[in-house]
Each structure stands twice: as structure tokens, then as C-alpha cells.
Amino acid sequence: MVREFWILGFENTHNTKSILFLLFLLSYVSTLSTNFTIILLVIVCQHIKAPMYFFLSHLSLNDILLSTTIVPEMLHIILKEGSSISLSGCFMQFYFFCISTANECLLLTVMSYDRYLAICNPLRYSSIMDLKLCVLLASISWACGVTFPFPHIVLLQKMTFCGSNIIYHFYCDLLPLLSLSCSDISANEIVSIFNSIPFLFLPFIFISGTYINIILAILRISTSAGRQKAFSTCSSHLIVVCVFYGTIVFNYLVPSEGQFLGLQKMISVCYTIMTPMLNPLIYSLRNEEIKRTIMTFIFLKKQSKMYI
Template structure:
């Protein structure tokens, strides 16, 4: 019986592991600093108390959770060129990865609904999207992440592993774990299919529907300046949605074996490491209000240092 797994990480990186370690460490520091900055700005400045920024702070916290679940362990794997991990630790990592992935799907869906109300129904926006509804929608997103990630963990705990114990990945993912099991995996596969409908396909269809209505509403605006202003309020969210759904769907459509294994690892890097790092950069660089708040924050910090 297998009592621990060996996570192989990235193969044939003996000569480049120092470079890989530095790049991933730099991306992790950037992810933490930029996402914490957004949470701090939304909490500290009243003019960023709008629903869009409220949900953005939750998205930033979720990205911190995803990165912290994967990257520190991955850095250790790169330095050691592989790492042993217990079954319970591996299952725990997979649970938090699933939780954050599902939560991000729902948060992006809620944010698309917020943009839909702001552009397609601006007169009733403030009365519909009040603080109570924001807290309720954010709570539902986190609750769905916690609930939908549990069935796989319960099923994995009941499975036996008696063959090879090498995970050809840099974190504990479902498909590599199922390939190592000696038990019947049909229940896990069924849960994967059933879970993908409410947290992947339905949110994607809902987001697509809201953006079709948003684009139609923007095209009805008579002035080009008005169209540009309306589109700028949702362009950042649209970019994040395209990056997130593009990488996660491609990751699970590509076979996780043979010649496709290296490609899946590359796509997984985009989904688990690059996306949490790019999300705050996309929002801050394309949002004038956040950029002005950052400049004000930096200016006030310099002023305090001068007085000290």
C-alpha cells in the first residue's frame, strides 16, 4: 500500500532549476504584494467601496489562497528536484486548489452580473446592488467553493493506492491521483462531470449572456466617448474572464499523459501561477480610479517619510 506520493515537478531541469526557482519566487512575491495592495486600498479608501471593488478584493484574497497553496511547495520541489508528500497532505492541497478554482468561477460570474447592472440598468444599479446583496453573493461564492470541493476529498479518502506513487506534476491534481489509484474511479469521474456543470459551464454561459447584453447596450450609446467610457468599466473583467476560462478549459481538455504532459504543465502554470499574478495588474493598469488611488497612496507615504 502506498503511504506517500512522490511529486516529480518539472523534469530535466537540473541545469535551470535556479532560474526556475527565482522566476517562480518573483512571481509569488508579485502576486502577494499586488493582491494585498488591492485588498488594502479597497479597505482603506471610501471611494473604492463600490460593489465592483468589493468583489475585486474577494478575488484578490482568493488568488492569494491559490498561490499560497501551490507555489511554496513547488519551490521546494524545484530545489529538491522532487518531493515526497503524505496522502493527507496531497488531498488537502487538492482541496484548497479546487476550492479557490470554484470560488473564482462564481466570483467572476457575480462580477459580470455587477457590470451588467451598471451598464444595462444604471438607474436601478445602486438600489439593487446594495451592501447586503454584495455580502450575500460573495458568501454564496465561498460557500459553493467549500461545498463543491468536498465530494472529491471524501471519495479520495476511501480509495486505495497500491501501485506507482509518482505524480508527474508540480502539485496534487485530480487526474494524476486517479491514474495512481487501484480502486474504481468511476464515482470520481462522475462527480467531476456533475460539478463541471454548475461551476464551469453554467457560469461561462451566464457570463457570455451578460456580455452579449452589455455589448448591445454599449452599441446603443450615441457618442463614441460614452461607448468608450462604458466599455472601459468592464474591459478589465472581460480580459480576466478570457484568461481564466481559456487556461482552465484548455488544461482539462488536453490529455494528461504522453507527449501532452509537458503541455498540460505549461497550461497549469498559466492557470495557477500567472493568472493570480496578472489579475491585479490587469485591474490596476486598466482602471483609472485604482491608478489614481495607488498614486495617492504612494504620495501620502512619501509625505509621511519626509515629516519623519
């Protein structure tokens, strides 16, 4: 009977583990600093209180949760070239990973609805997307993200693990865990299919529908300057959606065995480590208001230091 798992991490990295450790450590520090900066700006600066920035702060908080769930343990695995983890610890990591990925899908869906209202129904935007609705949508996203993994966790705790205890991954994911089980996994597969509908496929269909309407609305704008301004308000969100959904969908289409293991790990790095780091950079670099706010904030800090 297996009492703990051995997470193998990245194989054949003995000569490059220091470089890998440094790269992932720098990416983690960058993720924390940039996402905390977005949250701080939204809280402190009164002139960026639009719904888009409210949802962006929640997305940043979720990205901090996602990267903190994966990266610190992964850094330990890289240094030790593998690490043991208890069954309860593995299930807990999987639980928080599910929370953050499900919540990211829902928050991106809510943000696409916000962009749809802003571009396709601008006259009624402020009356529809008020603070009450923003709080409600964000609360529903977090509540659904927290409750969605429970069936998986209950089923995993009832399962028996025997034989090999090696997880050929750098974190506890569902497919590697099921491959180690001696129990019937049909219930887990059914739960996965049912959960993928409201948290993956329906959000993807909804986002695709909203952006089709957004593109059609932009094309109807008579001036090129107006079209460019309208597209710039949603291009950052579209880039984030494509990166996140593209990597996560492709990852679960790739077989998790044999020669595809290395490819699956690289794709997993994209949406667990790179996406949380790139999200605030994409939004801040492509958003003039955020860039102006950051520059103003830095200028005020320098001025206050000069007077002190």
C-alpha cells in the same frame, strides 16, 4: 500499498532549476504584494467602495489562497527535483486548490453580473447592488467553494493506491491522483461531471450571456466617448475571464499522458501561477480610479515621512 506520493514536478530542469526557482519566487512575491495592495486600498480608501472593488478584493484574497496553495510547495519541488508528500497532505492541497478555482469561477460570474447591471441598468444599479446583496453574493461564492470539494475528498480517502506513487505534475490534481488508483474511479468521474456543471459550464454560459447584452448596450450608446467609457469599465474583467476560463478549459481538454504532459503543465502554470499574478495588474493598469488611488496613497505616505 502507497503511503505517500512523489511529486515529480518539472522534468529535465537540473541545469535551469535555479532560474525556474527565481522566476516563480518573483512571481509569487509579486502576486502577494499586488493582491494585498488591492485589498488594502479597498479597506482603507473610502472613495473606492463601489461593489466592483468589493468583489475585486475578494478575488484578490482568493488569488492569494490559490498561489499559496501551489507555489511554496512547487518551489521546494524545483529545488529538490521532486518531493514526497503524504496522502493526507496531497488531499489537503487538492482541497484548497478546488476551493480557490471554484470560488474564482463564481466570483468572476458575480462580477460579470455587477458589470451587466452597471451598464445595462444604470438607473437601478445602486438600489439593486447594495451592500447587503454584495455580502450575500460573496458569502455564497465562498460557501460553495468550500463545500464543493468534499465529495472528491471523501471518495479519495476511500480509494486504494498501489503500484507507482509518482505524480507527473507539480501539485496534487485530480486526474494524476485517479491515474494512480487501484480502485474503481467511476464515482469520481460522475462527481467531476456533476460539479463541472454549476462551477464551470453554467458560470461560463451566464458570463457569455451578460457580455452579449453588455456589448449590445454599448453599441446603442450614441457617442464614441460614451462607448469607450462604458467598455473600459468591463474590459479588465473580460480579459481576466478569457485568460482564466481559456486556460482551465483547454487544460482539461488536453490528454494528461504521454507527449501532452509537458503542455498540460505549462497550461496549469497559466491559471495557477500567472493568473493570480496578472489579475491585480490588469485591473489596476486599466482602471484610472485605482491608479489615482495608488498614486494618492504613495504621495500621502511620502508627505507623512517628510513631516516625521
